[in-house]
Amino acid sequence: MPTLVIDDQKVTVDPGTTIIQAAKKLDITIPHYCYHPRLKSVDMCRMCLVEVKDIPKLQTACSTQVRDNMVVFTNNQKVLDARRSVLEFLLINHPLDCPICDKAGECMLQDFYFQFSRHTSKFKEKKQKKHKVVNLGPKIVLDSERCILCARCVRFLKEVVGTEELGIFDRGDHSEIGIYPGRPLENNYQGNLADVCPVGALTAKDFRFACRSWFLCQENSICPGCSTGCNVLVHSSERSYDKTLRRVYRLTPRDNDEVNQSWLCDVGRYGYHFVDDPDRLTAPSLKRGEEYVKVDWDTAFREVAQRLRGIFERYSPSSLGIIPSPQLTNEDLYMVKKFFNETLCITNIDFKLPGWNQGQGDGFLLKADRNPNTMGAELLGLSGIGPQAGEIIEKTRLGEIKALYLVGSDPARYLGEEKIASALSRAQLVVFQGSNYNYACKFAHAILPGATFVEKEGTFTNAQARVQKINQALRPLGESLPDWKIILGLALTMGYYFPYKAAEDIFKDIAREVTGFSGLDYKKVGDKGIKLALSGG
Amino acid sequence: MPELVLTKNVGKKDSHTLGIYEQGGGYQALKKALLEMKPEDVIKEVDKSGLRGRGGAGFPAGKKWSFIPKEAPKPKYLTVNADEGEPGTFKDRVIMENDPHMLVEGSIITSYAIGIYQAYIYVRGEYTRSISRLEDAINEAYARGYLGKNILDTGYYLDMAVHPGAGAYICGEETALLESLEGKKGQPRMKPPFPAIVGLFQGPTVINNVETIACVPHIIKNGGEWFNNLGAPGVGGGIKLFPVSGHVKKPGVYELPVGTPLREIIYNYAGGVRGDKKVKAVIPGGSSAPVLKVEEIDVKMDFNSLAAIGSMMGSGAIIVMDEDTDLVKTLRILIKFYAHESCGKCTPCREGTGWMAKIITRIEKGQGESSDLDALLDIANGIRGRTLCPMGDAAAMPVQSFVTKFRGEFEDYIKRG
Ligand SMILES: Cc1cc2nc3c(=O)[nH]c(=O)nc-3n(C[C@H](O)[C@H](O)[C@H](O)COP(=O)(O)O)c2cc1C
Ligand code: SF4
Ligand code: SF4
Numbered sequence A: 001m002p003t004l005v006i007d008d009q010k011v012t013v014d015p016g017t018t019i020i021q022a023a024k025k026l027d028i029t030i031p032h033y034c035y036h037p038r039l040k041s042v043d044m045c046r047m048c049l050v051e052v053k054d055i056p057k058l059q060t061a062c063s064t065q066v067r068d069n070m071v072v073f074t075n076n077q078k079v080l081d082a083r084r085s086v087l088e089f090l091l092i093n094h095p096l097d098c099p100i101c102d103k104a105g106e107c108m109l110q111d112f113y114f115q116f117s118r119h120t121s122k123f124k125e126k127k128q129k130k131h132k133v134v135n136l137g138p139k140i141v142l143d144s145e146r147c148i149l150c151a152r153c154v155r156f157l158k159e160v161v162g163t164e165e166l167g168i169f170d171r172g173d174h175s176e177i178g179i180y181p182g183r184p185l186e187n188n189y190q191g192n193l194a195d196v197c198p199v200g201a202l203t204a205k206d207f208r209f210a211c212r213s214w215f216l217c218q219e220n221s222i223c224p225g226c227s228t229g230c231n232v233l234v235h236s237s238e239r240s241y242d243k244t245l246r247r248v249y250r251l252t253p254r255d256n257d258e259v260n261q262s263w264l265c266d267v268g269r270y271g272y273h274f275v276d277d278p279d280r281l282t283a284p285s286l287k288r289g290e291e292y293v294k295v296d297w298d299t300a301f302r303e304v305a306q307r308l309r310g311i312f313e314r315y316s317p318s319s320l321g322i323i324p325s326p327q328l329t330n331e332d333l334y335m336v337k338k339f340f341n342e343t344l345c346i347t348n349i350d351f352k353l354p355g356w357n358q359g360q361g362d363g364f365l366l367k368a369d370r371n372p373n374t375m376g377a378e379l380l381g382l383s384g385i386g387p388q389a390g391e392i393i394e395k396t397r398l399g400e401i402k403a404l405y406l407v408g409s410d411p412a413r414y415l416g417e418e419k420i421a422s423a424l425s426r427a428q429l430v431v432f433q434g435s436n437y438n439y440a441c442k443f444a445h446a447i448l449p450g451a452t453f454v455e456k457e458g459t460f461t462n463a464q465a466r467v468q469k470i471n472q473a474l475r476p477l478g479e480s481l482p483d484w485k486i487i488l489g490l491a492l493t494m495g496y497y498f499p500y501k502a503a504e505d506i507f508k509d510i511a512r513e514v515t516g517f518s519g520l521d522y523k524k525v526g527d528k529g530i531k532l533a534l535s536g537g
Numbered sequence B: 001m002p003e004l005v006l007t008k009n010v011g012k013k014d015s016h017t018l019g020i021y022e023q024g025g026g027y028q029a030l031k032k033a034l035l036e037m038k039p040e041d042v043i044k045e046v047d048k049s050g051l052r053g054r055g056g057a058g059f060p061a062g063k064k065w066s067f068i069p070k071e072a073p074k075p076k077y078l079t080v081n082a083d084e085g086e087p088g089t090f091k092d093r094v095i096m097e098n099d100p101h102m103l104v105e106g107s108i109i110t111s112y113a114i115g116i117y118q119a120y121i122y123v124r125g126e127y128t129r130s131i132s133r134l135e136d137a138i139n140e141a142y143a144r145g146y147l148g149k150n151i152l153d154t155g156y157y158l159d160m161a162v163h164p165g166a167g168a169y170i171c172g173e174e175t176a177l178l179e180s181l182e183g184k185k186g187q188p189r190m191k192p193p194f195p196a197i198v199g200l201f202q203g204p205t206v207i208n209n210v211e212t213i214a215c216v217p218h219i220i221k222n223g224g225e226w227f228n229n230l231g232a233p234g235v236g237g238g239i240k241l242f243p244v245s246g247h248v249k250k251p252g253v254y255e256l257p258v259g260t261p262l263r264e265i266i267y268n269y270a271g272g273v274r275g276d277k278k279v280k281a282v283i284p285g286g287s288s289a290p291v292l293k294v295e296e297i298d299v300k301m302d303f304n305s306l307a308a309i310g311s312m313m314g315s316g317a318i319i320v321m322d323e324d325t326d327l328v329k330t331l332r333i334l335i336k337f338y339a340h341e342s343c344g345k346c347t348p349c350r351e352g353t354g355w356m357a358k359i360i361t362r363i364e365k366g367q368g369e370s371s372d373l374d375a376l377l378d379i380a381n382g383i384r385g386r387t388l389c390p391m392g393d394a395a396a397m398p399v400q401s402f403v404t405k406f407r408g409e410f411e412d413y414i415k416r417g
Helices: A021-026 A077-092 A108-117 A152-162 A190-196 A271-276 A297-314 A330-343 A374-379 A389-397 A411-415 A417-425 A438-442 A483-493 A504-511 B018-022 B026-038 B037-049 B061-066 B091-099 B099-116 B128-143 B176-179 B210-222 B224-230 B262-269 B303-308 B327-341 B345-365 B372-383 B390-405 B407-416
Strands: A003-006 A008-014 A049-052 A071-073 A141-142 A166-169 A178-179 A202-204 A216-221 A231-236 A248-253 A283-287 A291-294 A322-324 A401-406 A429-433 A446-449 A458-461 A464-468 B077-082 B118-123 B159-164 B205-209 B239-246 B252-257 B279-283 B318-322
Touching: A003 A021, A021 A071, A049 A077, A077 A108, A077 B345, A077 B372, A108 B118, A141 A190, A152 A190, A152 A389, A166 A330, A190 A202, A190 A248, A202 B128, A216 A464, A248 A271, A283 A297, A297 A322, A297 A401, A297 A446, A297 A483, A330 A374, A330 A401, A330 A483, A330 A504, A330 B390, A374 A458, A389 A401, A389 A411, A389 A417, A411 A417, A411 A438, A429 A438, A458 A504, B018 B099, B018 B128, B026 B099, B026 B210, B037 B061, B037 B099, B037 B210, B037 B224, B061 B099, B061 B205, B077 B099, B077 B176, B077 B210, B091 B099, B091 B128, B091 B210, B099 B118, B099 B128, B099 B159, B099 B205, B099 B210, B118 B128, B118 B176, B128 B159, B176 B205, B205 B210, B210 B224, B239 B262, B252 B262, B262 B279, B262 B318, B279 B390, B318 B327, B327 B345, B327 B390, B327 B407, B345 B372, B345 B390, B345 B407, B372 B407, B390 B407
Parallel strands: A003 A071, A322 A401, A401 A429, A429 A446, B077 B118, B077 B205, B118 B159, B239 B318
Antiparallel strands: A003 A008, A049 A071, A141 A202, A166 A178, A216 A231, A231 A248, A283 A291, A283 A446, A458 A464, B239 B252, B279 B318
């Protein structure tokens, strides 16, 4: 294995490693634009030039492979001069419109200029005019004057997505990124373009002019859009910065070699708007005649407890049905199982509504199963105890089930409104627990507001049986609570005590009791998740 | 006047036809190579000849060929660079129009030496006559059994095709040429991998200039040593075509020993300066080569001598400028050319050439400022040695040399306003 010296520090790396990768091992960042660890090197931007001893010309760190005994300088005067000069070149025709650029604050031009150059430009000429506000498709806008022509976007679509919609047109200092005439971007990975663009040339319509990036907090989480469980950063703010009242401003990918590399699909990336949607359920409410009245949690719990108990006493556990959702966390689902099944002995409990896993997958990241925690629901035993969820609905329609408790699930979405109306209208008690209003709420006697994935902690288990953690980015909206806490409160009202203060406490019990999870430690799940060792596939 | 090698048929009637070419001993070398020599002997002979690339970089031809791996998973290719885009250069055209079979024969021998079965000639699109002459020559060669299957009954086979370019200077750069030949936008590739390993359609590829390849039949026929000795005494390296343009009485292409002094070429062959004016400046090797002052024209026209005084032989194209030449305007024209032709792939050349063009245009218009000359030099320094392909240097060198060597003239322009 070659050993080399970079800025007086020795490092040993695998053969074939490039200088930029070797430097990274030493925590030396070599500035770059066109280089992207997941794309092929192209030597275009010339920002990563470094000096290699005994080679007269500076070398590109992104593509030059290390040799044994190589001596590299990443910060001497010769290198700094070249870097300053590349930055000056990149900025002469740039509009310098940082005050209104969405990338400001996370722009590699700003950052490297600040870190390495801070030159006063000697450019006195007219800047090149290029196209601005170019719609590349429904999601992405191009400002060619901000573009530094690193071709990351072009290469991403070629090498990763394979759709090749973008190209560089014309040449010299009038080169521009663009689409082929009449062929707008249509793929499901466009959002990544705004991420791979190191500057403000490609911006996402979803985020344009919505918020300055530095007002946003970032929290590690998992995309709830499908069973891949892409690792994300939730960018949010408790205080909304625009009139939409949104608190979540965007999701961006978090690297995970085992799951999503550095990418997100658009279905998942732009699927977060339900979090701050006006249809969020923000207070417990009870049906009084035809009206709903908002109540406090204690009142809601008491009423639901009393009515559940009434049905229990009059009939039997088999007159109750529970349909949880695979959108819930492992911890939520564990509570559902623990309480309704193991404590109250209800066996009409199942998450598999007909069609629950039949979206359209795309062969890359997006899976047909649009739920983040199907595997968790399966492993925790929320299916296969008694009838399937579809039958539970049917039994409700037939009057065999008198009380139906929906946890996070939206049965009308799969079964249609008519079917749900005919079933739910027959029940003596319908409880809807969840984050957003849906058709089933029309028939609910009690509505219990649940927190969304950005408002709670917990874990999901993805399709590869990887347990991954979501973290709380925002306070639950209004009075809403994490689903496990709602069940916990209801249980307590009914006289059952569970000693859980946090999701982590539940996870401990899952690790103790549920095969597959045994021995797991919440802390060790970490930011990248842990794959379960499942026997028998 | 020494005996002509490359241009001996120029001016003869129907010199471009197979009949005339064969009458003058054409395709003898091919027979010798294929029937009497092993491929490696051909390479050895070319090695001995001291032949260095005539396209600009001056890389020894035999050495370049020896880089091609014997066994390769992909087919190997020969690509003849007939893009001839460097301003001032018009020598390859003379060969292609007058003696296309010389290039075809050279290409066959080269391909045989390296184990190549497909050759392309990438010709500057504007060279319509070269293109048709080459196509005709190739057809004649096929008909005569010099191309195609089982050449001269040896079992060796080779196909050859002409590919017209679409008019971009950068497509003369070897890797951009390969992209263009593959049907893509002509932009240089990064190196490594070098074309000798991964070239056209991913196969090992030899790229040589027209004139380089045209020398090969003569080397094979008469021996490498013979060719080397055609160079000036103590210099060697054979003969070379020197296209001479500018303010000379007899502009044209002159075939002379490598190492002939520049002054001799200008005064003895090109007839001296028009109107018997004085020389002010000479570009010795195509527009990219650093300009020479009149005091420097005793230099010998060979790779090492020119490098020693900070210029270069390049394509050997000599541009002579007399005492009345406006060097500010000249540099503006040159820089505008480079800015126009920059492919835009890498930052310094893309941004720097356009910037330099804007400054020099402003100076020419009388709006120059005293800081402009240092700015030009700073920009050129920022480009030089830091670009993806050598075109960055090609654009920087004229600026550096003009502004340094003739700074007074530029300053006067700025002062006059
Ligand atoms: C911008 C640029 C333009 C070039 N144009 C030509 C050209 O028109 N013809 C040519 O033979 N070589 C040209 N070259 C040089 C080629 O890249 C290459 O070195 C040459 O074809 C190799 O052949 P040789 O070794 O026989 O000289 C150019 C190089 C650069 C950087
Ligand atoms: S749009 Fe962005 S990613 Fe694409 S070339 Fe320009 S700067 Fe690079
Ligand atoms: S130096 Fe100029 S021509 Fe060569 S790759 Fe860079 S931009 Fe293109």
